[in-house]
Amino acid sequence: MMTDSNKEQVYRTILQWLKDYDYTIKEDETKRNTLEYYAKVFPPNEEIKFFEIVSDEGFKDGFLxxxxxxxxxxxxxDFEHLKEEAQNNLFIRMHKILSPIRLLCKIENSVISVEKFLFIDVNSIMCKQYFWDSVIEMSNAMYLIELTFFEFIDDLFPKRDR
Incomplete structure (x- = not known):
């Protein structure tokens, strides 16, 4: 079972791993009394796209x-104006991309997010590899999701020949 201090250590270690490879931590919030952690992380040379590392009491020993x-x-x-059936078709296309790589896809308030729960033993080199594989899978998945979205919109609303 993970103790409060272990969870803090895992969180700090994850952030250090990211910093070691030139990822930028723009926000880092820790609420020790409630075991809540949040970081906004930007990959190297990226100022717009980011991912988040989140954990609260409900996640027990895991991080999202x-x-x-x-x-x-x-x-x-464009997305908000799609009929519900079209939104569902888009969601199905995205789910087909994400399921084989064990990532969750959510669409809430016209925001598409990709999620993965992580359980990390920072003393294991295999867990460090698992963490990096997850970060890279997430980055690749977001690129594929964006392409899928734009292809889907183009299929629905083809541009007229000039």
Whole structure:
């Protein structure tokens, strides 16, 4: 069972691993009395796309790795104006991409996010590899999700020949 100090150590170690490879931590919030942790992490040379590391009491000894698709206001408007059936079809396409790599996809309030729960033993090199594999899978998945979204919108609303 993970103790409070272990959870803090895991969180701090994860952030250090990220910093060691030039990831930027823009927000880092810790509420020790409630065991809540939150970090906003930007990959190297990236100023727009980010992922979050989240944990609260409900996650017990785990952490949630979460990325949201960064849509422009026009993209968000296009998505919001899709009929529910079209939104569901888009969700199914995304789910087909994410399921084989064990990532969850959520669509809430016109925000598409990809999530993965992590359980990390910071003393294991295999867990460090698992963490990095998860970060890379997440980054690749977000790229595929964005492509899928734009392909889907283009299929629904083909641009007229000029």
């Amino acid at each position: 790795l979460r990325m949201s698709v960064a849509f422009t206001p026009k993209d968000r408007s």
